[in-house]
Amino acid sequence: MIEIPMDHLSPELLEAVIEDFVSREATDYGVHEVDFxxxxxxxxxxxxxxxxxxxxxxxSETCNLLTRHQFRQIQP
Incomplete structure (x- = not known):
């Protein structure tokens, strides 16, 4: 697993990666729905x-977002 610094992605690609992540993550934001x-x-x-x-x-040739803690845990 390789970390990709955000400044290595074009603004459009960064936005697409984040939007893909947000759209597939089922996150509970409490009693109020949070806009995409x-x-x-x-x-x-x-x-x-x-x-x-x-x-x-x-x-797998896939991109994902992880917390810093999750990333450290999977590194050898």
Whole structure:
């Protein structure tokens, strides 16, 4: 698993990766529904803060987002 710095992706590709992640993640935001664009902005801020990392798995050729903690746990 390889970490991809956000500045290595074009703004369009970064947005697409985040939107894909948000659209497939079933996240409970409590009693109030959170707008899709707000979720995308939240994830983008988490990536910029280093709390979430963009990963690429060369074996499956897939991109995913993980928390920094999750990423550290799977590294050898």
């Amino acid at each position: 664009s707000v979720k995308v902005a939240q994830v983008k801020r988490q990536i910029a803060a280093g709390e979430v990392v963009i990963t690429f798995d060369p074996d």
